[in-house]
Amino acid sequence: MTIDQQHLLGRTMDFPPRTPWHLTYLPRGYQWRAAQMTTTHSNSRALLGGMRVVDGHCLVGDAVNDAGLAGAELFFPVAADYPTTVRPGTQGLTPQDFIMWALGNHATVRELAADLDRVTVIDARWYDGQRYPFHWLLMDQTGTYVIEPLGDRLHVRANPLAVFTNTPALDDQLARLATYLEQPVTATVTQLAQAIATSNKSLPTGGNSVQRFIQAACCRWGRTPRDVADLLAFLRLVTVPHTPAHAHNYTHYQAVIDIADQRYDFHDLHSGVVVSWCLTKLMMESPTTPRRFE
Numbered sequence: 001m002t003i004d005q006q007h008l009l010g011r012t013m014d015f016p017p018r019t020p021w022h023l024t025y026l027p028r029g030y031q032w033r034a035a036q037m038t039t040t041h042s043n044s045r046a047l048l049g050g051m052r053v054v055d056g057h058c059l060v061g062d063a064v065n066d067a068g069l070a071g072a073e074l075f076f077p078v079a080a081d082y083p084t085t086v087r088p089g090t091q092g093l094t095p096q097d098f099i100m101w102a103l104g105n106h107a108t109v110r111e112l113a114a115d116l117d118r119v120t121v122i123d124a125r126w127y128d129g130q131r132y133p134f135h136w137l138l139m140d141q142t143g144t145y146v147i148e149p150l151g152d153r154l155h156v157r158a159n160p161l162a163v164f165t166n167t168p169a170l171d172d173q174l175a176r177l178a179t180y181l182e183q184p185v186t187a188t189v190t191q192l193a194q195a196i197a198t199s200n201k202s203l204p205t206g207g208n209s210v211q212r213f214i215q216a217a218c219c220r221w222g223r224t225p226r227d228v229a230d231l232l233a234f235l236r237l238v239t240v241p242h243t244p245a246h247a248h249n250y251t252h253y254q255a256v257i258d259i260a261d262q263r264y265d266f267h268d269l270h271s272g273v274v275v276s277w278c279l280t281k282l283m284m285e286s287p288t289t290p291r292r293f294e
Contacts, residue, residue, distance in 0.1 A: 001216050001234065002137075002144045002162045003225055007260040009139050010231040011072050013061050014240050016248035017052050018128050021061060023266035023275045024051035025282045025291040028066070030104070032058065034097040036124045043104030045069075048264045048279040050255055053292075057127045060099045066279055067107035068141060068259040073099050073134040075166040076149070080133035082123040083152045091119045095134045095149070096126040102136070102147075109138050109145045113156045121149060137164040139259060146170055160189045163216035166209035173213045180204070180214050196221040212238050228256050228265070239269070266293070 026047040049063025062072035086092035106112040138145040144159045175185040181195040204211040235254045242250040254267040262279035
C-alpha cells in the first residue's frame, strides 16, 4: 500500500526465505551479476531495503534509492509470462535480479519505463537454484505504479488505487474488487474509491491475495491512513502469523518506506526488533561499504 500525499510505502514480506531477511544498505558503485549471466553491473544509485544474501549475492525484496524511487517485488505465480531466452541486443536478468537493476540505476519511474526495452527478464533459476515469478510495485514523487511480466514483455502502468498484492494481475484484481463492491467490472478507480467510501459491506475474511487486495483497497479509501502509525496498523491486520498452518508462507517483516526522507523502518517479526535508518545518513557514514543490520 502507498500513501502518495505522505510519500509512504508499506508492505509485509511473506515470501519464504532460504536465508534470513535483513535491512541492508548498498552504496553507489555496488557491483553485482545477474544469475545465469556474465555481465557485471555497477549501480549508480545507493539502496536501502529488505534483502537476503545467498553465496554473496543479494536478493532485494524492497528498497528505496537515493533519488527517492522505491520498489517492492511481490509473488506472481501462474500469471507471470517470461521468455526463456534473452532478446538480441538486450541485457538478461532473472526476475530476482530485476529490482536490483531497476532501483540501482534509475531516478524515476518514467526513466525506468524508458529503459525497459534494454533488458529481458527471463524464466531462469537464481543463485539459490529456485525460480521466482514476480511483479513489482513502484513509487516516486509522481505516484504509484506497477510493472507486470505479461505476454513476454514488461508492462508499466499507473496504479492510482495505490494497493497491490500477489497474483493475480492488477486488472483481474480490479475486476474482483468491482464485483465485491457490486460495481460494473468496467468501473474506474475513481468510481471504485467512491464506492468504497459509501460501502457498508463487511470486509472479506481470509489471507489469500485477492482477499488482502480488497482489504487493502477498503482500508486505503474507506479510512485513509494518514501517517506511519496508521500504515503500520493496517500492516498488522494483514500480517500472516507463523503457525503450523503457515510454516513457510508467513510474514517475516513489515516495512514502511518514506521516499521523501529516504527512511526505512524494518520491523523484524522474528526478533521483535525495529531497525530504522535514513539512506542519506548511511551514504555519508559509509560511502563505499555495504552494511547489514541485524
